[in-house]
Amino acid sequence: MKLVTAVIKPHQLEEVKDALQTYGISGMTVSEASGYGRQRGHSEVYRGAEYTVDFVPKVRVEVLVEDVDAGSVVDIIVKAATTGRIGDGKVWVVPVEDVARVRTGERGVAAI
Amino acid sequence: MENAIDTGTTAWLLISASLVLLMTPGLALFYGGMTRSKSVLNMMMMSYGAMGVIGVIYVLWGWSMSYSGDSILGIFGNPFTHFGLKDTITDAAGEYIVSDGLPTVVDVGFQVTFAIITVALISGAIADRARFGTWMVFAGLWATFAYFPMAHMVWGGGLLSGDGPFASIASPIDFAGGTVVHINAGVAALVLALILGVRKGFGKTPMRPHNLPLVMTGAGILWFGWFGFNAGSAYAADGGAGLAWVNTTTATAAAMLGWLLVEKIRDGHATSLGAASGIVAGLVAVTPAAGDVSPVGAIPLGVIAGVLSALAVGLKYRFGYDDSLDVVGVHLVAGLWGTVALGFLATGSGLFYGGGISQLVVQILIALVAVIFSAVVTAIIALILKATMGWRIDEDAEVAGIDQAVHAESAYDYTGGTGRLTGVGAARAESSAPSLKDTDTSEEARA
Numbered sequence: 001m002k003l004v005t006a007v008i009k010p011h012q013l014e015e016v017k018d019a020l021q022t023y024g025i026s027g028m029t030v031s032e033a034s035g036y037g038r039q040r041g042h043s044e045v046y047r048g049a050e051y052t053v054d055f056v057p058k059v060r061v062e063v064l065v066e067d068v069d070a071g072s073v074v075d076i077i078v079k080a081a082t083t084g085r086i087g088d089g090k091v092w093v094v095p096v097e098d099v100a101r102v103r104t105g106e107r108g109v110a111a112i
Numbered sequence: 113m114e115n116a117i118d119t120g121t122t123a124w125l126l127i128s129a130s131l132v133l134l135m136t137p138g139l140a141l142f143y144g145g146m147t148r149s150k151s152v153l154n155m156m157m158m159s160y161g162a163m164g165v166i167g168v169i170y171v172l173w174g175w176s177m178s179y180s181g182d183s184i185l186g187i188f189g190n191p192f193t194h195f196g197l198k199d200t201i202t203d204a205a206g207e208y209i210v211s212d213g214l215p216t217v218v219d220v221g222f223q224v225t226f227a228i229i230t231v232a233l234i235s236g237a238i239a240d241r242a243r244f245g246t247w248m249v250f251a252g253l254w255a256t257f258a259y260f261p262m263a264h265m266v267w268g269g270g271l272l273s274g275d276g277p278f279a280s281i282a283s284p285i286d287f288a289g290g291t292v293v294h295i296n297a298g299v300a301a302l303v304l305a306l307i308l309g310v311r312k313g314f315g316k317t318p319m320r321p322h323n324l325p326l327v328m329t330g331a332g333i334l335w336f337g338w339f340g341f342n343a344g345s346a347y348a349a350d351g352g353a354g355l356a357w358v359n360t361t362t363a364t365a366a367a368m369l370g371w372l373l374v375e376k377i378r379d380g381h382a383t384s385l386g387a388a389s390g391i392v393a394g395l396v397a398v399t400p401a402a403g404d405v406s407p408v409g410a411i412p413l414g415v416i417a418g419v420l421s422a423l424a425v426g427l428k429y430r431f432g433y434d435d436s437l438d439v440v441g442v443h444l445v446a447g448l449w450g451t452v453a454l455g456f457l458a459t460g461s462g463l464f465y466g467g468g469i470s471q472l473v474v475q476i477l478i479a480l481v482a483v484i485f486s487a488v489v490t491a492i493i494a495l496i497l498k499a500t501m502g503w504r505i506d507e508d509a510e511v512a513g514i515d516q517a518v519h520a521e522s523a524y525d526y527t528g529g530t531g532r533l534t535g536v537g538a539a540r541a542e543s544s545a546p547s548l549k550d551t552d553t554s555e556e557a558r559a
Contacts, residue, residue: 044320045379047389047425047438051318 001096001109002070006061007033008081008089013059019080025063025073026112033060039087058089064099064112118213120349125218128344132225135337136163136232142330142388143236146437149322150513151240152523155437158235158247163228165251170224171197177260178223179268186271188261214347222344223263230259230293236437237301238503240311241510244518246501250493254300258489262292262482272478282470284478285458287356288345290400290451291482298444299486301435307494308503310434312510319436324384331388335364338395342402356402360395363414367394367446370418386422393421393442397450401457409457409464416453417446451479 008016013030020028034055041054065073070093077091101111140159144152166174173191176182180189194200201217203209209216231251238247265272266286274283286292311319321327342360346353371390372382397417398410405413425441428434435441455472456463463472497503504510509517516522 045375045381045383046320046385048375048379048422049426049429050379051320 001099001112002065002067002093003096004063004065004070004073004077004091004093006063006077006081006089006091007035007058008061008077009083009087010057010059012081012083012088013061015080016061016077019076020063020073023072023076025065025069027064029062031060031062033058037087037090056087064096066109066112115207115210116213117208117210117215118348121213121347122215122218124349124353125214125222125344125347128340129218129222129225131337131340132222132229132344133163133337135225135334135341136160136229138330138333138337139229139232140330141326142334142392143239143437145323145326145328145330146236146321146385147239148319148513149524150522151515152322152326153515153519153521154244155235155239157244157519158238158242159232161244161248162232162235162251165248166228166231166255167224169252169255170227171220174227174255174260175200175220175223177256178263179219181269183264183268183270186265186276188264188270189268212347226289226293226341227255227259227263230289230297231255233293233297233439233443234300234304236439237305237435238308239436240514241504242308243501243503243505246497246503249501250497253493253497254490257493258296258300258486259292261489262296262485265481265485266292266478272481278474278477281477282461282467282474284474285404285454285461285471286400286451286478287403288342288399290396290447291478294396294399294443294447295451295479295482296486298440298442298447299483300490301439302433302444303487303490304494305428305433305435305440307491307498308434310432311436312507314434315429315432321385324388327388328384331391335391335395338364338399342399346403352403355407358407359402359405359410360398362407363398363401363410363417364391364394366411366414367391367397367418367421370394370415371422372418374419374422389421389425389438389442390418393417393446396443396446397453399447400451401454404454404458404460405462406457406459409459413450413453413457417449420449421446448479448483451475451482 006016017028034057036054036056039056041052041056044051044053061077063073074091074093082088098107099111100107136159140156143159144156147155173195175197176194177189177191180193182190182193184190197220200220201209231254234254235247264270266284267273269275271277272284272291278284338360339357343353343357346356368387368390371386371393375386376382394414394417397413401413421442424445425438427441428438452472452475454462455475458467458471459465461467461471463469505514505517
C-alpha cells in the first residue's frame with residue numbers, strides 16, 4: 001500500500017477530487033496547509049508598511065491506495081491540479097506498512 | 113418665552129448624542145480589526161472602558177469643569193459649582209433649565225459622548241501592551257486634567273474661546289473639536305507611545321491587521337456617528353446643521369480619495385485599510401471646520417487631509433515611536449490641518465475669502481496652545497502612573513497575547529470548544545450528573 005500526498009492550490013481541489021472519484025478512489029483526507037516552494041511568498045502593504053508573506057495558503061490531499069494504483073493516482077492529481085502557473089504544488093508517494101478500518105477492524109488492503 | 117423648549121433642536125440633539133455615543137463602539141471595531149487576533153479584545157475593551165469611566169465622572173465633575181461658567185483663570189470650570197449636575201437639570205421652581213431652546217440636561221448628554229470618544233481615541237497608540245487598570249485610571253485622570261479644561265477653554269468661554277485673549281485678533285474657530293478632541297487626543301497618543309515604549313518586535317515582526325472587514329465596518333459606523341458629532345454641533349435642526357452634514361460627507365469622501373491616490377502612486381495598490389483610514393482622516397479634518405467652510409472648500413480640506421495622513425503614518429518607523437494604530441498620523445495630523453486650514457478656507461474670515469491673515473494666525477495659535485497643553489498634562493499623568501501602577505504587562509504575556517493575560521479570554525474559538533470545564537461551572541456539572549443517571553433508570557423502568 002502507498003500513501004499519496006499532494007499539496008496543491010486551494011481552488012484546484014474540486015478538480016482533483018472529481019478526477020479521483022472518476023478513477024474510483026473511495027476516500028481521501030483534505031487539510032488546509034501553508035507553505036512555499038520555488039514561487040516563494042508574496043508581499044502585502046498595510047498603511048505603507050510592506051510585509052513579506054512567506055507562507056502561501058495551500059490544500060493538502062492524502063489518499064491511501066493499493067501499490068498498483070499509485071502511479072495512476074499521481075498522474076491524475078498532477079493533471080487535475082495543473083494551472084501551468086508557478087506555485088501549482090507537489091505530489092509524493094510513501095510506502096504504508098498497515099491500515100486498519102476503525103468500524104470493522106479490517107486490516108491491510110481490505111481497509112483501503 | 114425665554115425658557116421655551118425648541119422641540120426640533122431638542123430632538124436633533126438627542127439623536128446626535130446617540131449617534132456620537134455609537135462612534136465609540138465603532139472606534140472599537142476600527143481599532144480592534146487593526147490589532148492582531150491575540151489582542152483584539154483588549155483593544156476594544158479600552159474603548160468600552162472609557163465609556164465606563166467617563167460616563168460616570170462626567171455627571172460628577174466633568175460637566176461642571178467644562179461648562180460651569182465659574183471659570184478658574186479661563187483654564188477650567190469649578191468642579192464643585194455643578195458637581196453631580198447640581199442646579200443643572202431643573203431650577204428652583206422644578207422647571208427644566210433651558211438655554212437657546214435646548215434643555216441643559218440634553219446638552220450634558222451630548223457632551224459626555226464627546227468626552228468618551230476623545231479618551232477612547234488615545235488607546236490606539238498603546239495596543240497590545242498596556243495594563244488595563246492603568247488605562248482605566250489614566251482615562252479618568254486625562255479626562256479630568258486634559259479634556260475638561262480644553263473643552264472649557266474652547267467651548268466653555270475660556271482662554272481659547274471667542275471671549276479669550278486671541279479674540280482681539282480674530283475669533284478662534286473650532287466647530288466640533290479639532291483642538292479639544294483630535295489635537296488633544298493625538299498629542300496624548302504620541303506622549304503615551306513615547307512613555308510606554310515600543311512593543312517587542314516593533315519594526316521587525318509583522319503586525320498586520322487581523323480583520324480588515326472589522327476595520328471597514330468600524331469606519332462606516334464612525335462616519336455615520338460623525339453626523340451627530342458635526343451636524344449636532346450646530347445646536348439646531350436647521351440649515352447650519354445641513355451645511356455641517358454636507359461638508360462632513362464631502363471632506364470625508366475627498367480624503368478617502370486622497371489617501372488611496374497616495375497608496376496607488378507610492379505602493380502600487382489602493383487598499384481597504386487605506387480607504388478606512390482616509391475616511392477617518394477626512395472626518396477628523398472637517399470636525400473643526402464643518403460649520404465654517406463651503407462644500408467646495410471641503411474638497412481641498414479633505415483631499416489634503418487624506419494625503420498628509422497617508423504620508424504621516426510612516427513617520428513612526430523613521431522616528432521609532434510605536435504609535436500602534438496611527439493615532440498621531442491620523443488624528444493629530446488631520447486635526448492640525450483642519451484647524452489651521454480654517455485660516456484659508458473659512459468663509460468670511462479665511463485668507464482665500466478676503467479675510468486677511470488674522471484668522472490664520474489665530475488658528476495656528478489655538479492649535480499650538482492645544483499641543484503644548486495636552487503634551488504637558490499627558491506627560492505628567494502618564495509618568496506618575498508609570499512610577500506608581502506601571503504601564504506595561506510582562507513581556508511574556510505581551511508575546512503570548514494580552515487578551516489571555518489581562519482578560520482571561522480569547523476572541524476567536526479556532527478549535528471548536530476543546531478543553532474541559534473547571535471551577536464554578538464544573539461543580540454544577542458534577543452535581544447534575546447523578547440526575548442524568550436517575551433519568552436513565554426511570555426510562556428503563558418505563559420500558
